[in-house]
Amino acid sequence: MEQAEKLQQLRRALDEYAAGNGPSLFDPEEEVAKAAVRKRALGLLDQRARSRHELTERLLQAEFPAEVVARVVDDLAEVGLINDEDFAFEWVRQRHARRGKSARVLDQELKEKGVDAATRGAALKQIAANDEAAMACALAEKKARSLKVAPADRAESDKALRRIVGVLARRGFAQGMSLRIAREALEQRITELRD
Known part of the structure; x- marks a missing residue:
């Protein structure tokens, strides 16, 4: 396909989109709903790292709709801002070194934050x-x-x-x-x- 033909296809697609006939790249109403949740989530993550479960619970406590919270948390996980494995590893490393917490207490803390058993076990292996x-x-x-x-x-x-x-x-x-x-x-x- 020649470059001129590709440009013509692109122009047609843009014209259709501008006329409202093309596929929607995003839903403006959904983006507005997600914006407030995203802002609150990023504010919480700015304070400290959080597990997926912990962030979800905090957003639900702020009375955001569950389906919007789920989509925002999925988006944040997709871009790497939420990662339970990294969270658990750092939680164990820092709280053991700085606060002198035992593996047993750290395991309980991670469990309360909704981190699954396999991830907790992998993170706790760093404490001999x-x-x-x-x-x-x-x-x-x-x-x-x-x-x-x-x-x-x-x-x-x-x-x-x-x-x-x-x-x-x-x-x-x-x-x-x-x-x-x-x-x-x-x-x-x-x-x-x-x-």
């Missing part, structure tokens, strides 16, 4: 068991350093131990591991204070 134990040790040692005077008796020692275990428990570390690590950190701190 020895990394988790090292994080627990660092947190226990930090809390133990807040002890400025060696406990005078068993009651004071138990109180200090409970505080250290509490730090680990709030971050979701296993009870047995938390108690062992807390005892070691407390004993080390008491030895430092007595020397």
Whole structure:
């Protein structure tokens, strides 16, 4: 097909579209409806990354129509602004490194955000068991350093131990591991204070 013929076909198609006889490239009414939802979604994504489920729930809570929300979320996923795998990986990486959260707690947080089990499992693989134990040790040692005077008796020692275990428990570390690590950190701190 020659270039002149292609240009003529294009002109005919444009003329038909302008006359309202051609196929609609987009629905103006739908675009208006999606614009408000898209604006709110982009505002939420600007604050922080979100899972598909979490973003959908937030938009529905803002009382946008469910079918419009679904189309906007699909559009955002199609262009890569929503990706549960990337979201889960970053959530685990950041919250483990910055907040000292255990894999168990991170798994629960991702579950609450609507991330499926396979995606959660893949994201949690980045936390090795020895990394988790090292994080627990660092947190226990930090809390133990807040002890400025060696406990005078068993009651004071138990109180200090409970505080250290509490730090680990709030971050979701296993009870047995938390108690062992807390005892070691407390004993080390008491030895430092007595020397």
